[in-house]
Amino acid sequence: MAPPRPRLSRRDALRLGGLALPALALPSLLTACGSAAGTPGTVLRVAQTSDPKTLDPQKQGDLTSMNVLINMFDTLTTRGPDNQLKPGLALSWSSPDPLTWRFKLRPGVKFHNGEPCDAKAVAFSINRLLDPATKSPIVELRYVKQAVVVDPLTVDLRCSEADPIIPAKVSLFGGVAVPPEYLKQVGSAGFAKHPVGTGPFTFEEFERDHQLRMRANPAYWGGKPAYDELVFLPMADPSSALASLQSDEVDIVAGLTPDAALQIQGYPGVEIRHFPGIRTSYLSLDTTQGPLRDVRVRQALNHAVDVPLLIKAVLDGKAREVPTMFPRESFGFDPSITPYTRDLGEAKRLLAEAGYANGFDTSISALTADSNVAEAISGLLAKVGVRARVDLVDSGTYTSRLTSDNRGALGPIYLAASTGWTLDAESLVQSNVRHDRRQSRWHNAEADRLIDGEELSLAPADRQKAFTSLQQLLKQEAPFVFLYQIDNVYAVNTRPTWQPGVVGVLAMASARVTP
Amino acid sequence: MTAPVTTATRLPARAGAGVLRVVVTKVLTAIVVLFFVATAAFLLVRLSGDPVKLILPPDATAAQEATLRASLGLDRPLITQYLDYLAGLPRLKLGTSLVYDQPVTDVLFSRIPATLELAGAALLVALALAVPAGTFAAMRRGRAGDSGVMAGVLVGQSTPAFWVGILLILIFAVQLKILPASGYGGIEHLILPAVTLAVYSVAVIARLLRSSLIDVLGSDFIRTAKAKGLGTGGIVLGHGMRNAALPVVTVVGLEVGSLLGGAILTEQVFSWPGLGRLTVEAIQNRDFPLVQAAVLFFAATFVIVNLLVDLSYTILDPRVRVTS
Numbered sequence: 153m154a155p156p157r158p159r160l161s162r163r164d165a166l167r168l169g170g171l172a173l174p175a176l177a178l179p180s181l182l183t184a185c186g187s188a189a190g191t192p193g194t195v196l197r198v199a200q201t202s203d204p205k206t207l208d209p210q211k212q213g214d215l216t217s218m219n220v221l222i223n224m225f226d227t228l229t230t231r232g233p234d235n236q237l238k239p240g241l242a243l244s245w246s247s248p249d250p251l252t253w254r255f256k257l258r259p260g261v262k263f264h265n266g267e268p269c270d271a272k273a274v275a276f277s278i279n280r281l282l283d284p285a286t287k288s289p290i291v292e293l294r295y296v297k298q299a300v301v302v303d304p305l306t307v308d309l310r311c312s313e314a315d316p317i318i319p320a321k322v323s324l325f326g327g328v329a330v331p332p333e334y335l336k337q338v339g340s341a342g343f344a345k346h347p348v349g350t351g352p353f354t355f356e357e358f359e360r361d362h363q364l365r366m367r368a369n370p371a372y373w374g375g376k377p378a379y380d381e382l383v384f385l386p387m388a389d390p391s392s393a394l395a396s397l398q399s400d401e402v403d404i405v406a407g408l409t410p411d412a413a414l415q416i417q418g419y420p421g422v423e424i425r426h427f428p429g430i431r432t433s434y435l436s437l438d439t440t441q442g443p444l445r446d447v448r449v450r451q452a453l454n455h456a457v458d459v460p461l462l463i464k465a466v467l468d469g470k471a472r473e474v475p476t477m478f479p480r481e482s483f484g485f486d487p488s489i490t491p492y493t494r495d496l497g498e499a500k501r502l503l504a505e506a507g508y509a510n511g512f513d514t515s516i517s518a519l520t521a522d523s524n525v526a527e528a529i530s531g532l533l534a535k536v537g538v539r540a541r542v543d544l545v546d547s548g549t550y551t552s553r554l555t556s557d558n559r560g561a562l563g564p565i566y567l568a569a570s571t572g573w574t575l576d577a578e579s580l581v582q583s584n585v586r587h588d589r590r591q592s593r594w595h596n597a598e599a600d601r602l603i604d605g606e607e608l609s610l611a612p613a614d615r616q617k618a619f620t621s622l623q624q625l626l627k628q629e630a631p632f633v634f635l636y637q638i639d640n641v642y643a644v645n646t647r648p649t650w651q652p653g654v655v656g657v658l659a660m661a662s663a664r665v666t667p
Numbered sequence: 668m669t670a671p672v673t674t675a676t677r678l679p680a681r682a683g684a685g686v687l688r689v690v691v692t693k694v695l696t697a698i699v700v701l702f703f704v705a706t707a708a709f710l711l712v713r714l715s716g717d718p719v720k721l722i723l724p725p726d727a728t729a730a731q732e733a734t735l736r737a738s739l740g741l742d743r744p745l746i747t748q749y750l751d752y753l754a755g756l757p758r759l760k761l762g763t764s765l766v767y768d769q770p771v772t773d774v775l776f777s778r779i780p781a782t783l784e785l786a787g788a789a790l791l792v793a794l795a796l797a798v799p800a801g802t803f804a805a806m807r808r809g810r811a812g813d814s815g816v817m818a819g820v821l822v823g824q825s826t827p828a829f830w831v832g833i834l835l836i837l838i839f840a841v842q843l844k845i846l847p848a849s850g851y852g853g854i855e856h857l858i859l860p861a862v863t864l865a866v867y868s869v870a871v872i873a874r875l876l877r878s879s880l881i882d883v884l885g886s887d888f889i890r891t892a893k894a895k896g897l898g899t900g901g902i903v904l905g906h907g908m909r910n911a912a913l914p915v916v917t918v919v920g921l922e923v924g925s926l927l928g929g930a931i932l933t934e935q936v937f938s939w940p941g942l943g944r945l946t947v948e949a950i951q952n953r954d955f956p957l958v959q960a961a962v963l964f965f966a967a968t969f970v971i972v973n974l975l976v977d978l979s980y981t982i983l984d985p986r987v988r989v990t991s
Contacts, residue, residue, distance in 0.1 A: 202948065205766050205767060206766075206767055206768055208768070211768055213722075213723070213724055284734045284735075284737075284738050285738060287735060287738045287739065287768070289722045289723050289724070289727075289735070291723060291724060291726065291727040291728070291731050294728060294731065340768075341768075341769065344768065344769070359851070359940065360774075360777065360778075360940060361778070361851075361938070361939075361940030361941075361944055361945070362850065362851045362938075362940040363850070385849075385850070385938070386938060387849060387938045388935050388938065388944065389935055389936050389938070391833055391836075391936075392832075392833070392836060392848055392849050392936050392937060392938060393849075393938075395833075395836045395837065395840055395841050395848040395849070396840070396847075396848040396849050396850075396938075398840075398841045398848075399840040399841050399844050399847065399848050400844075401847055401848060401849065401850065546951075547951065548715070548716055548721055548951060548952075548953060549716065551720050551721055551725060552716040552717055552720050552721075554725050555720050555725055555727075555732075579726075582726055583725065583726040590725075590726075590728075590729070591725065
């Protein structure tokens with residue numbers, strides 16, 4: 153039986169080959185393979201799941217758009233590979249009064265069209281972002297009322313409420329600079345067609361769903377990038393993106409899940425690199441009704457969900473356990489707080505004490521993309537008698553339910569993940585801990601007090617104290633089941649080297665590429 | 668969709684004026700169909716959820732949501748939005764994409780060429796493979812060649828397009844490295860996606876052509892032709908094909924629709940910058956104006972192709988013209 157098989161499949165392969173005969177007849181065309189062929193100099197080609205939605209940096213707010221635009225635009229502050237906040241377009245910042253943040257700008261910075269990037273341009277940019285007519289999806293600057301020019305290189309952001317993390321927020325696109333004169337000339341639509349920033353790369357060409365090309369900016373204030381051209385390619389399907397990597401059409405495939413990356417393990421010339429990330433996952437528990445009202449039940453769930461096992465079995469080890477829901481790199485994280493011990497006996501004892509010796513029935517809602525994790529958690533809970541049905545929903549439905557007025561719309565338990573781009577713990581709790589927030593399902597006066605403490609105080613020491621107490625309280629009261637922060641996973645060939653920060657944005661200016 | 672044969676047989680004897688009347692009736696019907704499609708698209712996308720929730724991050728405040736909703740015009744009464752939308756249709760003013768912030772017609776028209784290129788190439792590949800295969804099978808009816816072709820056809824018809832696509836990528840891009848795995852550009856980029864998309868259609872067309880030819884070859888006029896001493900080739904090409912073509916044309920027309928539909932998966936696998944991928948993304952983003960426009964475009968294509976199929980009957984089959 154065995155010998156005929158390979159012969160059959162070879163014949164099948166030949167038959168398939170026959171379908172592509174026209175290709176073989178056109179060898180001259182084939183030499184022109186690859187999108188960036190014929191361009192002089194070194195090229196770095198990066199594939200991610202989709203294109204930027206728009207090239208106007210103030211009209212997008214999703215990771216894939218930011219990944220591209222961060223290479224053409226600068227922000228007031230920035231983050232290095234060490235994750236520390238450092239100067240960008242602003243050299244220094246201070247808070248002369250609780251409702252004002254003052255930024256001193258870097259002198260001599262110019263947009264790609266030669267226009268100066270001064271206080272006037274920065275104030276214009278912030279005010280354009282705040283104008284409802286811009287229809288910007290960037291929401292971080294919610295407490296900023298307006299930007300005011302103080303002198304040619306100084307800008308004030310005036311706030312309606314104290315916001316201690318404005319300097320961190322302007323490291324994102326809330327703090328992006330756009331050229332006022334150019335915008336006046338070409339309008340918003342023209343700007344989105346041919347963006348002009350101050351960044352390390354200048355815009356070259358964009359063919360939607362095909363490729364976006366940029367060239368190194370020789371006049372960049374941070375120094376010219378070490379290679380000539382940066383190309384972003386949208387590839388929605390991870391299998392075909394990895395195939396493109398294997399056939400040398402791209403150098404980096406970004407945005408992979410650990411299981412997708414496993415596909416190319418062992419393939420020569422291609423490797424999987426993973427770096428610490430900050431996307432933090434947790435289960436939100438509806439503490440307002442049912443068995444989850446009882447703190448002992450919530451603690452039992454935390455004991456039952458064996459996170460290290462989950463990471464090993466489902467995520468190929470590419471994640472780190474978190475004690476509560478704060479990622480380790482965020483301001484506010486307290487390393488003295490340890491994760492729950494995973495203890496099935498303890499979990500059963502707590503459940504019995506709460507009157508659920510035989511467990512109970514419940515459900516876990518999750519995105520279809522997270523089905524593996526949700527199923528595994530359901531399995532872990534079953535070991536202590538908690539029978540959780542997994543309800544999978546698409547991302548649109550998920551988001552609608554998450555932000556709907558009905559806080560129970562996603563059921564008693566849902567699997568959530570947050571990326572706290574500001575690297576401040578506030579981002580992780582701002583919408584789901586204080587009892588009056590949109591996604592909060594927990595009423596706790598002490599938690600409300602601590603949230604106010606970290607949100608309204610400007611002194612880092614006071615904020616850290618509030619965060620430490622909040623983490624202790626979160627662990628004790630367990631309104632969530634705390635899971636992990638997942639790594640950023642990339643598949644690469646041997647050409648590029650670069651060091652991404654935990655935020656996981658593809659700022660490629662500091663990358664090196666072997667020709 | 669109307670059954671083409673019934674309408675075709677209703678054509679009057681005086682072909683010229685009659686054809687014109689049929690065309691006018693058909694075009695009017697098409698407009699009514701498109702009106703209903705437009706209405707259904709408008710209502711269905713609005714049932715699917717709120718785009719503002721997807722544009723803004725989950726931690727946006729309710730006030731921020733309300734501001735954006737108002738600036739997108741989504742806070743207006745449904746009936747106002749609907750009437751605006753209808754008023755724009757005849758002038759092809761289909762609104763501004765919520766996500767791309769560009770007129771949807773610009774977004775749509777920039778993608779149509781890529782999809783037409785892919786679907787057109789796939790149709791050519793399908794016909795180039797299916798016609799010889801179907802003819803060959805019909806002539807070898809019941810023999811090994813026939814069974815071989817039909818077995819191949821069965822495999823082609825029952826294999827999902829995305830799987831064929833991944834298989835082709837693995838063979839020609841990853842292993843042999845002679846064709847690109849994805850992207851858009853020269854002919855070399857077109858080959859794998861076009862073949863992938865064509866596989867199903869090859870099967871459908873070959874199978875139908877075979878049975879249709881077998882039918883025709885068994886009929887009286889073929890026997891007459893044989894009696895006149897014509898060779899097999901002459902009979903099949905000169906008499907058989909023309910008569911067998913009728914149902915095949917119908918199915919080729921329908922295949923244009925399924926090629927456009929199939930393009931959604933194929934474009935995803937090969938990162939092809941066409942309408943299929945655009946539509947999938949627009950639906951995921953709840954980009955109302957763009958989804959509406961894309962649905963209308965697909966519907967209009969179906970309607971036009973059906974119209975052309977109907978009319979082609981009068982050319983292919985003289986009987987259709989004289990039946991009153």
